[in-house]
Amino acid sequence: MIHTEHLIKDFGAFRAVDDINLDIGKGEIFGFLGANGAGKTTAIRMIIGLVLPTSGQIIVDGLDISKGSEKVKHKIGYMSQKFSLYPDLKAIENLEFYAGIYQIPFRQALKNIQPIIEQFGLQDILKNRTEDLPMGYKQRLSLVAALVHDPPLVFLDEPTSGVDPQARREFWQVINDLAYAGKSVIVSTHFMDEAEYCHRVIIMQDGREVALGNPAELKAAHSSATMQELFLKVLGEDNAKPE
């Protein structure tokens, strides 16, 4: 579904992403790991077409994103790191708006997301104003909003930061279900325990890839018991400050 080649992004003299090569398949949960500023978000933002790469190629579902293709955007669901729904609209009005933007009848959109709404227990807060919701509900609502158009590709940029452990578990349950339904889910996180849920991860440092592969295989290769240990090992202890 996603293919990148020699992906590079410079911000002035600063190289945020340095030579990233990826192949992400259908139904795969792919994790971007790394400390803050490692280049995870920039890499994701390039793949979804928010940021143009300095050089390199990105093919998403057969379309060249690095040339600024807009066609692929129907297939992308994106939940940004920063909460970005309209605070002064009701929860359901936010969903209605995004359904309208994707040109999907609202009834159809509701049908797409009904199972997730129930799974998240959002039925009762849909009439509430978005800004009045607790943080955990806001995050869940953001994910639901990114799914109104039933996209085959779902990008979640640190979806679980600021969410309690119980809610995090729910989140990952939903992510698993999405992948099971055949969607590719690309997640960035700095919670190492969450990396265990991914089918494959890339660990980034200073924009470069330092490790790429299946979590279990990576742990075995670096003889680490946990992802945390693996992370510290591959980064070198002094640079790694995962929260």
Add this chain to the structure above:
Amino acid sequence: MISLKVIGSFIKKEFRQIMRSREMLIVLFALPAVQLLVMGFAVTNEVKNLNLSFLDYDRSATSRALIQSFDSTDRFRIVPVSNAAKPEELISAWKASVVIVIPPGFGADYGQGRQSNLQVIVDGIDGNTASVANSFVAGVVGDFHRKRMQETMHRSPIPRLNTQVELLSSMTFNPDLRSSLNTIPGIIAILVTVTSMMLSAISLVKEKELGTLEQLLVTPVKKAELMAGKLIPYLIITLVQLQVAIVLAGLIFRIELAGSYGLLLLFSMIYLFTTLGLGILISTRVASQQQAMFFSWFIMVIIILLSGFFVPVQNMPRGIRWISFFNPLSHYMTVLREIVIKGSGITQLMKELWILGGSGVLIFGLSVLSFRKRV
């Protein structure tokens, strides 16, 4: 392919947001009403109730009659002062803005048909008021003189040659010289400018601050849909506000629209392309709502000051007049005044139509170019 459905979703969303915000509703509808009321009554060039003092060194029947004739108009309020006062001091102490000195022997000279002089000292700080006051004084003295002449002729009916030229002036379109007739269309033009520019200047940058713009840029929304979805609601709101202002102007200031309402609406819509475009241009270039406010105020103050609202454009220095020529508000204000007061038709307003149309295309075009669908 631009989708009307997508634009419709935006319009619905914008209206929901605006209608739900009490502050926004106050800004949009209550403030304009207040502004119209306060400015409509306060911004006036009419000169009334000027403090006038006499230093009467003559104390004759003639001088008293002259003073009497000033008392009968609401232009002046006579402030009695002692004859020992100095005119300049009266003015600098804000006691009087006009002082008339009647020299000794005035009555005697006047009665015998000799040259008789009055000294008039006017507070010149506000040049406009001063010259109006001066002409009022001349008018009252002229009337006084004419009446006296008639009385003398009655008493000794010896026909004399009257070589004076009399001006028979009539003020067309505004016979009572009501200042509100001129200022209210100006205020309405300013209201329309402020509202549309503020709304659009904040629009994009607010979404940038909230992070919702980034979310939108990931969707297949087209630039044209996003801009139309933002601007159509603002266009509608501004036109509603214009409507409210016109109704209020009619109710409170008794200003009847002399010309065609459709024409006024047409010109307003053309003009709004310029102001909304300016707002969007600002919104695409700034990083925060605060900056957007700052820039739009900066631009608005300049275009309002140079619009001919406070100072007629023809009174400005030549260089500034050229800048005013490029000021869309100046032309829109002209259009509003022409349509509201004179009832001018489109044939009389072709020049303004071209200028406003051109500026709309230019500025709106620039704003479209400046908006890119990437962050």
